[in-house]
Amino acid sequence: MKYRVLVVEDQSDIRTAIQAFITRSGYDVVSVATGEEAWESFQTEEFHVILTDMMLPGLSGEELIKKIRAESDIPIIVISALTDEMFQINAYEYKIDDYVSKPFSMNILIYKIEAIIRRTYTEALTEIEYKDIRLIVNNYEVFYHGELVDLTAKEFELLQTLLLGKGKIYTREELIDLIWGYDYLGDTRTIDMHIKNIRKKLFPELIATVKGVGYRIERN
Template sequence: MVYQILVVEDQKEISDILMKYIAKEGYGVAVAGNGFEALELFGSQEFHLVLLDIMMPGISGFEVLKEIRKISDVPIIMLTAKQEEVDRLKGFETGADDYVIKPFSPRELMKRIQVFIKRIYKETDEIIYSFRDLKLYTKGMKLVKNNNEIVLTAAEYKLLFVLFKNKGQILTREQLIKLAYGSDYEGYDRNIDSFIKRIRQKIEDDPKNPQILITKYGAGYIFGGDEG
């Protein structure tokens, strides 16, 4: 199992150093240069830890942290040049697990990452995404509703994984295909409608009147209903 780490840092010299050290430790690594790119990456891949800079163009690290915490408890280490206590407290209150003040020692940061990975995941690489009475387990590729397991096909799991990670966002058929099945997908885009119908049968109390996975006519689909 290769643990995957997302680095969110707009300073290339810093992200390059982090990539080098993270790869050397045997972890997988992806880099986002801003908050919007970070949320897009997080919505399309599984990550076991996030290194998140606070001061970035576009949206701040605090906003990225807030959005990730809506769907995931993945450990997040904040990277910041600020030393004010109020900023650290804001991060912890929003859901940060740790803080590292710039300039920092890459070796020390790697040790912190190792501690988190070992403590959080131990013998398993399981990540759980939750919404209402639904829980999606990444290792077993299974769905649980009201503590009852619901069997998914591989195609259904891939699509539901993307929907969970992009809760509250309208996604077109083309976006769902790209995120769930990749650019090599050879089926028709209308096949997504069939997958959606089957998923609704499994997650909705009333599939004919969906409250969780909703169609936005002329736009696409949104997971999360009115809470998205």
């Protein structure tokens, strides 16, 4: 499944940069410049996450969020140059899911999107099927040609992360943060060892190496 993100940002350079980065990370992205366009897109298309600025021409970010929340619990991340504490507190009172202050790291933004998607959607996803593999989500069971494969816990979590993000290139650092946690102090080359083991237990072509960048599983 490919997740869809709606980006609402009136500054064209920022909007273009966000759309390009999120697209490269494996998501379908629709970007618009105004609250009115966002509302129209929300009503006519399906999205999994909305990223919106608060200071928008016409229909403001606040008004847009209120209209969306009257109809949906879709995850909303606010991106804003307004860093005042009370403003951020008020934004959370509109039932947003996260707040990112400008300027921000694109990598951190992707982490936040992925965390929200895992929390919101993967609980409902029970199985992933890819070629001759069947993975039982969050249950530490993987079958290959119908036979149970003996993966360690970290091998399973690594494979599940790559399968959920099919098409996205993950760096070693991203995988360490997502699976071992931000406070992991070991060598990121442990990722290479786990990838090697997964390939041996399943099949070598399953996980592609992107030279100088990281790893990914190709889309079907």
